[in-house]
Amino acid sequence: MSRFDALLALQDLDTSIEQLEHRLAGLPERAQIAEGERLAESLAANRAEVQGRRDDIQRVQKRLEDEVAMIEAKVVAENDKLYGGGVTSPKDAQALTDEIASLKRHQEHLEDQVIEQMEAAEPVDAELASSDGSIAEVAARLDALRAALGEQEGEINAELATVQTERESALGGVxxxxxxxxxxxxxxxxxxxxxxxxxxxxxxxxxxxxxxxxxxxxxxxxxxxxxxxxxxxxxx
Ligand SMILES: [Zn+2]
Known part of the structure; x- marks a missing residue:
């Protein structure tokens, strides 16, 4: 038993504290989380870009469908006029019939375009689904990493607290x-x-x-x- 045992103990405890602090700062999960967060950010940006393309298709489709609805209403009105008994001259009746036929051709053309938009949407929807899958995967990995980091930090901090207490008492002897x-x-x-x-x-x-x-x-x-x-x- 030397007069300097407490000083030597203090030195050992300081070394332990430094090692624990070094471990705490160097936990690999911290770098992995930062990397995962960067990946999550780029996935989100990519998803936003795909969603933008999906929204464009949706807008075009909506405009076409609105046009189809307008033409349908017009056809109904022209039919009412034609068969409502108001049109007496065969010439007027023919003009109306031609007009209705022309409207229906235009409608069919628009409906084809609606189908084209729907078809264009399919791969974009698949891209969105795949993007959502990747985002969820990264989020789950980040959750697991954060939990692991929290657990390790908790353990090391508990050890640190114990060593700090021991250091306090060693300090009293020097x-x-x-x-x-x-x-x-x-x-x-x-x-x-x-x-x-x-x-x-x-x-x-x-x-x-x-x-x-x-x-x-x-x-x-x-x-x-x-x-x-x-x-x-x-x-x-
Ligand atoms: Zn020396």
Whole structure:
């Protein structure tokens, strides 16, 4: 049991926290979700373009059908006139008959065009159905990815909370000045800010024979600083 056990524990806990934060930031689902969202966006844009073409066909078909309805009404009116008893001259009757025949020819022509529009709509409807299928597929995949991400984030955050609590209690066992020194050095030396002298190596980077000698001669249960880099060396 060294006076510096709590400091070493603090260092280990900080390392754990960094690793957990690194895992949290690097969860692969995050990139996969971003990619899925881009795909969903492009699928939606593509669907809107197809829907635009479908709407155009629908508009043309509606115009043709309205025209057909108008002609049908006109034919009914002309028939009423022809057979209503108002037309007496054979010449007028012939003119009306011709007019009705001409209207009906025009109507048939329009009806053919309506059928053409219906036929043109078929592949576009198939495109829409396929587009909807892809959109639903991507949405389901995104849902699954978001759920998986949430689950992993939850697990890591729970671990982080536990380690943070442990860190708080380790912090209570270390002298404030020492904590400050450790924290100043930490960004430079990471998980090896505090090292324990093992009888052979003090600072892993600056272990000259003179430095080794200094470590060997130091009181046990004391703390040295590497004169080169400031790393803290616990003499057990
Ligand atoms: Zn050093």
């Amino acid at each position: 002298d404030e000045e020492l904590v400050a020194k450790y924290q100043r050095m930490r960004p430079r030396h990471d998980a090896a800010t505090v090292v324990v002298f093992d009888g052979k190596v003090g600072c892993p980077l600056h272990s000259s024979s003179m430095e080794l000698d200094r470590c060997k001669k130091a009181d046990s249960d004391s703390l040295l600083e590497c004169p080169e880099c400031g790393r803290l060396i616990v003499i057990p």
